[in-house]
Amino acid sequence: xxxxxxxxxxxxxxxxxxxxxxxxxxxxxxxxxxxxxxxxxxxxxxxxxxxxxxxxxxxxxxxxxxxxxxxxxxxxxxxxxxxxxxxxxxxxxxxxxxxxxxxxxxxxxxxxxxxxxxxxxxxxxxxxxxxxxxxxxxxxxxxxxxxxxxxxxxxxxxxxxxxxxxxxxxxxxxxxxxxxxxxxxxxxxxxxxxxxxxxxxxxxxxxxxxxxxxxxxxxxxxxxxxxxxxxxxxxxxxxxxxxxxxxxxxxxxxxxxxxxxxxxxxxxxxxxxxxxxxxxxxxxxxxxxxxxxxxxxxxxxxxxxxxxxxxxxxxxxxxxxxxxxxxxxxxxxxxxxx
Amino acid sequence: xxxxxxxxxxxxxxxxxxxxxxxxxxxxxxxxxxxxxxxxxxxxxxxxxxxxxxxxxxxxxxxxxxxxxxxxxxxxxxxxxxxxxxxxxxxxxxxxxxxxxxxxxxxxxxxxxxxxxxxxxxxxxxxxxxxxxxxxxxxxxxxxxxxxxxxxxxxxxxxxxxxxxxxxxxxxxxxxxxxxxxxxxxxxxxxxxxxxxxxxxxxxxxxxxxxxxxxxxxxxxxxxxxxxxxxxxxxxxxxxxxxxxxxxxxxxxxxxxxxxxxxxxxxxxxxxxxxxxxxxxxxxxxxxxxxxxxxxxxxxxxxxxxxxxxxxxxxxxxxxxxxxxxxxxxxxxxxxxx
DNA sequence: CGGAAAACTGAAAACGTTTTCAGTTTTTCT
DNA sequence: AGAAAAACTGAAAACGTTTTCAGTTTTCCG
Numbered sequence: 001x002x003x004x005x006x007x008x009x010x011x012x013x014x015x016x017x018x019x020x021x022x023x024x025x026x027x028x029x030x031x032x033x034x035x036x037x038x039x040x041x042x043x044x045x046x047x048x049x050x051x052x053x054x055x056x057x058x059x060x061x062x063x064x065x066x067x068x069x070x071x072x073x074x075x076x077x078x079x080x081x082x083x084x085x086x087x088x089x090x091x092x093x094x095x096x097x098x099x100x101x102x103x104x105x106x107x108x109x110x111x112x113x114x115x116x117x118x119x120x121x122x123x124x125x126x127x128x129x130x131x132x133x134x135x136x137x138x139x140x141x142x143x144x145x146x147x148x149x150x151x152x153x154x155x156x157x158x159x160x161x162x163x164x165x166x167x168x169x170x171x172x173x174x175x176x177x178x179x180x181x182x183x184x185x186x187x188x189x190x191x192x193x194x195x196x197x198x199x200x201x202x203x204x205x206x207x208x209x210x211x212x213x214x215x216x217x218x219x220x221x222x223x224x225x226x227x228x229x230x231x232x233x234x235x236x237x238x239x240x241x242x243x244x245x246x247x248x249x250x251x252x253x254x255x256x257x258x259x260x261x262x263x264x265x266x267x268x269x270x271x272x273x274x275x276x277x278x279x280x281x282x283x284x285x286x287x288x289x290x291x292x293x294x295x296x297x298x299x300x301x302x303x304x305x306x307x308x309x310x311x312x313x314x315x316x317x318x319x320x321x322x323x324x325x326x327x328x329x330x331x332x333x334x335x336x337x338x
Numbered sequence: 339x340x341x342x343x344x345x346x347x348x349x350x351x352x353x354x355x356x357x358x359x360x361x362x363x364x365x366x367x368x369x370x371x372x373x374x375x376x377x378x379x380x381x382x383x384x385x386x387x388x389x390x391x392x393x394x395x396x397x398x399x400x401x402x403x404x405x406x407x408x409x410x411x412x413x414x415x416x417x418x419x420x421x422x423x424x425x426x427x428x429x430x431x432x433x434x435x436x437x438x439x440x441x442x443x444x445x446x447x448x449x450x451x452x453x454x455x456x457x458x459x460x461x462x463x464x465x466x467x468x469x470x471x472x473x474x475x476x477x478x479x480x481x482x483x484x485x486x487x488x489x490x491x492x493x494x495x496x497x498x499x500x501x502x503x504x505x506x507x508x509x510x511x512x513x514x515x516x517x518x519x520x521x522x523x524x525x526x527x528x529x530x531x532x533x534x535x536x537x538x539x540x541x542x543x544x545x546x547x548x549x550x551x552x553x554x555x556x557x558x559x560x561x562x563x564x565x566x567x568x569x570x571x572x573x574x575x576x577x578x579x580x581x582x583x584x585x586x587x588x589x590x591x592x593x594x595x596x597x598x599x600x601x602x603x604x605x606x607x608x609x610x611x612x613x614x615x616x617x618x619x620x621x622x623x624x625x626x627x628x629x630x631x632x633x634x635x636x637x638x639x640x641x642x643x644x645x646x647x648x649x650x651x652x653x654x655x656x657x658x659x660x661x662x663x664x665x666x667x668x669x670x671x672x673x674x675x676x
Numbered sequence: 677c678g679g680a681a682a683a684c685t686g687a688a689a690a691c692g693t694t695t696t697c698a699g700t701t702t703t704t705c706t
Numbered sequence: 707a708g709a710a711a712a713a714c715t716g717a718a719a720a721c722g723t724t725t726t727c728a729g730t731t732t733t734c735c736g
Contacts, residue, residue: 012715012716015715026713049387049396049691051692052693053691053693055695071409078407081433258623281407281564284565351686384722385723391691392723393724393725
């Protein structure tokens with residue numbers, strides 16, 4: 001069942017069929033209707049390989065995602081998938097591990113699949129303009145502030161929250177309650193990742209509250225993985241440091257922290273307050289409910305696709321879209337004990 | 339940079355290049371080496387659209403997934419993606435909602451994307467052989483026992499756990515502890531879904547323990563969504579029925595149940611024991627730790643792809659692969675109070 | 677050493693679209 | 707009414723591969 005059959009069936013040329021398929025204006029309404037009817041009746045579906053070949057492009061975008069186990073990233077990912085489908089594009093996902101180079105992985109993906117664009121999700125992104133030029137397609141960074149690294153803010157497109165400011169806000173919530181000894185639960189910071197910015201927000205929030213940073217209160221997990229967060233918190237607790245609150249960089253990590261605290265007989269929020277950033281679904285159902293700054297994951301995904309598609313269509317150059325979090329008050333906050 | 343350039347550069351015909359690319363035996367080792375070198379030097383990457391058009395196929399499989407928010411399904415999905423990549427195939431994911439017809443969605447996906455095969459993930463699958471024939475490509479059902487509905491067991495391929503037996507086992511764990519009044523937390527059962535089989539396992543486990551089914555102890559959520567599970571449990575609790583344990587069909591739902599119980603002042607496991615099926619990551623970190631039958635999600639995904647690819651290559655007909663769960667003992671089980 | 681089989685190679689025809697360009701209608705304007 | 711512009715249409719040439727088929731070498735065997 002090819003375009004030829006449809007042409008024969010409806011008595012017009014294949015060119016006209018193609019035009020109908022591609023919404024060209026140059027076709028009479030009457031003819032269009034006839035063709036549409038023929039397509040319907042023959043159950044014709046265009047062959048996308050042939051179409052791509054003819055057009056010399058693919059209508060496919062790639063998503064390079066680091067740390068795919070993370071529930072928050074999953075949520076963004078699914079929103080991306082939905083939006084991509086809505087725009088009649090296709091999407092290929094590519095998971096990478098913590099020690100893989102996202103730019104290199106993305107570049108090879110682009111070449112082999114002939115992608116039109118790329119979304120980088122949930123990792124770091126710290127490359128020189130020269131390195132980026134090797135990609136050859138538009139791309140959008142999603143979920144990380146791009147004010148760091150070797151690039152200017154406007155060098156590429158991005159959909160993000162202000163990691164620094166949000167972390168500041170989270171920690172300020174704790175200091176406002178009177179907390180002085182606030183620990184921070186981080187993923188690894190040795191790679192210019194999201195951790196670094198949120199950590200800065202933590203530091204400055206302490207400073208502006210007149211609190212001196214205590215390096216012993218930094219809990220650095222090996223990754224953003226929930227298991228690693230648990231282990232890190234566990235061994236932190238063994239050290240017996242004095243603290244009254246924890247700022248967790250991610251919901252999942254915070255959940256692990258609550259568990260670790262509970263294991264050694266510490267209660268949240270009575271013995272330790274906790275606040276996180278993310279707003280994953282399950283964090284509404286922990287005991288106590290996690291207090292967290294909810295990132296608009298669906299919006300992030302949707303907007304990432306919108307921005308990318310706009311750049312692809314050259315309707316705009318690079319574009320920065322900052323989204324805001326919303327505080328979801330749970331039960332993990334209390335004043336520090338006297 | 340096309341195959342033509344490579345041919346010119348290496349002084350052979352494009353046919354030979356194509357043969358090298360496709361590992362045809364009919365090419366001298368010396369020539370092959372020369373061609374490979376040329377490919378390398380010119381950074382040639384085959385155009386997959388043209389290749390697909392020439393071959394009249396795509397090396398792409400589709401995954402139709404229902405209930406994409408579910409952490410367990412996500413885990414399977416990611417395993418599928420990994421394995422698909424390993425086999426040098428591509429994957430397109432298609433999310434569907436609760437009232438969409440997976441077969442119809444799958445069929446349209448196959449036609450528009452020219453897929454070689456399909457994996458159905460996380461929904462029901464109850465179609466007649468005639469309906470299935472409309473698909474036109476091999477497929478594998480993943481995550482649901484296929485012993486129900488209008489098809490014989492061997493009519494199609496499947497990777498699954500024995501939902502009936504595992505549910506039976508879970509509930510038996512409760513009855514063995516002495517529980518008599520056991521509630522069950524289900525997603526909707528009105529669609530021959532996974533709920534139905536696990537519900538049967540529940541019923542039969544009760545029966546074999548000499549317990550009469552009490553319809554008032556059936557908690558039926560509108561979906562498998564964690565929010566719906568919470569609401570359903572909440573309104574169940576309002577009815578004030580007497581019970582000492584809950585069997586939850588899924589981890590996420592169980593977590594919601596614990597929260598709902600806690601909200602009305604009931605403690606798990608003291609006032610109510612709870613067991614679930616799934617083994618999602620976060621359930622290790624709830625308080626108390628969820629006791630659950632862990633489904634091998636990674637294996638399920640990996641095997642689903644393996645099976646599908648085998649069927650595609652016609653190395654085997656349909657194939658049923660039953661996997662086993664493993665009990666992960668948490669802290670949600672206790673003997674019923676006197 | 678001659679002949680047949682095996683190994684290798686290339687020209688040309690697919691594959692199903694889009695796109696270009698030339699041509700034919702129809703509409704619009706004076 | 708006639709000319710110019712706009713709207714519409716189709717033949718044929720791309721697009722970059724794979725595949726078929728016919729041919730040319732090389733190898734093997736008696």
